[in-house]
Amino acid sequence: xxxxLAAVILSAxxxxxxxxxxxxxxxxxxxxxxxxxxxxxxxxxxSWWRVFGWAALTFVLWNALTIWWIWYATPVGPPxxxxxxxxxxxxxxxxxxxxxxxxxxxxxxxxxxxAWIATEYWYTVGDFSWPWLILGNGFSHEVxxxxxxxxxxxxxxxxxxxxxxxxxxxxxxxRTVRQWTAAACVVAVPVVISLAIWGxxxxxxxxxxxxxxxxxxxxxxxxxxxxxxxxxENILDLLNDVPAGAQFILLPETSVxxxxxxxxxxDFWPGAADTPGAFWQTLTDTLRSRHPExxxxxxxxxxxxxxxxxxxxxxxxxxxxxxxxxxxxxAVGLDSAGRTQIHHKGRLVIGVxxxxxWVFDVMRFLVIDLGxxxxxxxxxxxxxxxxxxxxxxxxxxxxxxxxxxxxxxFVRRGAQFMAIISNDGWWRDTPGYKHLFTISRLRAIEHRRxxxxxxxxGRSGFISARGDVGETLGWxxxxxxxxxxxxxxxxxxxxxxxxxxxxxxxxxLLLCVLYYVAYRVKRKNHLVK
Numbered sequence: 104x105x106x107x108l109a110a111v112i113l114s115a116x117x118x119x120x121x122x123x124x125x126x127x128x129x130x131x132x133x134x135x136x137x138x139x140x141x142x143x144x145x146x147x148x149x150s151w152w153r154v155f156g157w158a159a160l161t162f163v164l165w166n167a168l169t170i171w172w173i174w175y176a177t178p179v180g181p182p183x184x185x186x187x188x189x190x191x192x193x194x195x196x197x198x199x200x201x202x203x204x205x206x207x208x209x210x211x212x213x214x215x216x217x218a219w220i221a222t223e224y225w226y227t228v229g230d231f232s233w234p235w236l237i238l239g240n241g242f243s244h245e246v247x248x249x250x251x252x253x254x255x256x257x258x259x260x261x262x263x264x265x266x267x268x269x270x271x272x273x274x275x276x277x278r279t280v281r282q283w284t285a286a287a288c289v290v291a292v293p294v295v296i297s298l299a300i301w302g303x304x305x306x307x308x309x310x311x312x313x314x315x316x317x318x319x320x321x322x323x324x325x326x327x328x329x330x331x332x333x334x335x336e337n338i339l340d341l342l343n344d345v346p347a348g349a350q351f352i353l354l355p356e357t358s359v360x361x362x363x364x365x366x367x368x369x370d371f372w373p374g375a376a377d378t379p380g381a382f383w384q385t386l387t388d389t390l391r392s393r394h395p396e397x398x399x400x401x402x403x404x405x406x407x408x409x410x411x412x413x414x415x416x417x418x419x420x421x422x423x424x425x426x427x428x429x430x431x432x433x434a435v436g437l438d439s440a441g442r443t444q445i446h447h448k449g450r451l452v453i454g455v456x457x458x459x460x461w462v463f464d465v466m467r468f469l470v471i472d473l474g475x476x477x478x479x480x481x482x483x484x485x486x487x488x489x490x491x492x493x494x495x496x497x498x499x500x501x502x503x504x505x506x507x508x509x510x511x512x513f514v515r516r517g518a519q520f521m522a523i524i525s526n527d528g529w530w531r532d533t534p535g536y537k538h539l540f541t542i543s544r545l546r547a548i549e550h551r552r553x554x555x556x557x558x559x560x561g562r563s564g565f566i567s568a569r570g571d572v573g574e575t576l577g578w579x580x581x582x583x584x585x586x587x588x589x590x591x592x593x594x595x596x597x598x599x600x601x602x603x604x605x606x607x608x609x610x611x612l613l614l615c616v617l618y619y620v621a622y623r624v625k626r627k628n629h630l631v632k
Contacts, residue, residue: 107143110139110157111160113136114134114165115164117133120241121243122168127241127243127245131268133264137161140154140157141203145204146205155193158193163189166185170184172531172534172535184233188226188236191222194218195221198214199218202619205623214616215269216265217615220265220608224602227506232450234506235505238264238265239263240542241264242545243541243544246544247297248293249297250301253550253551253595255597256507256597256601262604267286270289301569306569307589309589309590309591310590312351312588314352314353314585314588316555316556316563316564316585317345317353317582318580319354321337331360335385338358339389341583343393344583345585347394349394350397351398351400351491351522351555353400354399356500356501357403358524358559359382359401362403362404362406362430363405368405371406390438391439396439398491398492399436399437400524401434401524402432402433404432404433407431407481408421408428410426410427411425414427417429434448436489436491436496448483448501449482449503485512485516486503486510487516497520497521497522497552498513501523508601510550511549519552519590520554520555520589520590521546522555523554524558525539525558527558528560528561532578536558536561540561544572547569548570550595551598552591553567553568553590560579568589
C-alpha cells in the first residue's frame, strides 16, 4: 500500500510543474508511476475499485497542486473545477485499465491515448468547459520544444506525453535495449524537429504595426464596485503616455467601467439617447487630439436589446418595459472619428459568465463571483477582426486564449496579429495569471501570429510568432509599453484544420470500444484462446 501511495504522489508531482511556472518536461514520465499501479492489480472487481481509488487520488492531487489559486476568487472554485477535470480523467484512465486486463496490450494503449485526447477535446467544446489541464498546455515554458504545434496544436503535445509515458513504462518493465531505444526516440525526436523549426523559422516580411499596451493596475475586487470616475481618469492619464505614432492602443478586458447599449455605446438606462456615452465621447476626443491615426481596443460590458418575442435564450427581462436584453463581455475598437467595431466574447468562464438560467437559479450559491455580471451572459459565435489602416487585428478576450481552434477563427478571418485583452488579477500573485500569459505563447506558435497582450494587472506584454517573450509589465505594475509588432497573413496547418487530432481520436476511440466489445463476446464464446 505504501509503495502505491508513493507512486500516486510521485505521479501528481511529475504532472504538476508545467502549471506552476516550472518545466513541463516532467509530463513525459508523469503517468509512469500510475501505470505501474494499474499493472500491479489483477482483473478482479475488487482490484478495479482499488485502482479507481488510486487514480482518483492522483488526479485530485494534480488539480490541488495546480489550481489551488482559484480559492482567492471563491472557495468553491477548486472543488468544482477538480470534480469536472477529474471526472474526465477518470473516464479515460479507467477505460484503459478495464481494457488492459481483458484485451491485448496494443488495444489498451490505443484506448488510453484516444480516450484521453477525446475527453480533453470535450473540455473545449462542451457547455461546461475547463481546458486548463490539457496536457499539451504544460509545455508553455518550453516553446523551443513544441514548435511543431503549428501542425498539431496542443493535442499534439498531449499525444507526445501519452506515447512517451507508455514507452518509458514498457521500457522499465522489459529492460531491453530495443524498448529503451523506442522510448528515447519518442521523447527526443519531437524535440529535435522542434529545434530545427525553431532555428529555421522566419517571420514573413509583411510589415509591422506600432502597438502600445496599457496596464491600468486597478484592483479587480474594487473595479466593479469602486469609483468609476477615478478609473476613467486613470485611463486618460495613461493614454497621455502612449507614443504619438501608435497605430493600435490596447486597454484590458472590462477596462472601461459601466454598461453601454449597442450599437452606439450609449449610456445604459431606459430611454437613453442613441449617441455614445460621455466617456466614449471623451475617448474619441482624446484620440482625435493626441492619436488621430490609432485604433483603441478596449474591453467593456455592452447590452443588446430585443422586443418581446425576439429575445435570445440568454436574454433577461428588462426591469422597466416589456423588452429583453443580453449582456456581453465586449471588445470595442474605437477610432478618432468615433467609429466602432465590436467583438463579443465567445468562450465564457464557467460559473461566472456561462451559467445556464436553470442552473443559476437552482445553484446560485455555487457561482463564482468575479465581479461584473454574474450568471449567463450573451455569447459571441465566432472570432472577429478589427481592421484599421490596412492592418487586421484579432481582439481575443481573456478565456478565449485557452481554445486553440476558436482562437484560430480570428486568424482564419484575416487577423495579421493578435490583441489579447484580459482581466486576470482575480487570483492575486499566484501561478494562475502567470500560466494564462504563458499559454498565449502556445497560441502564437499554433497560428504563427505575434501577440500584444494587455491585462488589467498581472502580466501584459509582447509575444513573437515563435513564442518568444518581449517587453512585459509584471504584477501590480502600472504603465505603457510599446513595440513594432510583425504582421503575418499565412495560415498554418493547425489554423486550417483546427483540432483534427482530437476529432480523429473520437472516431478511433469508438472503434476501440467496439473492437473490445467484439473481442470479449468472442472470448466468452471460446472463439478466442
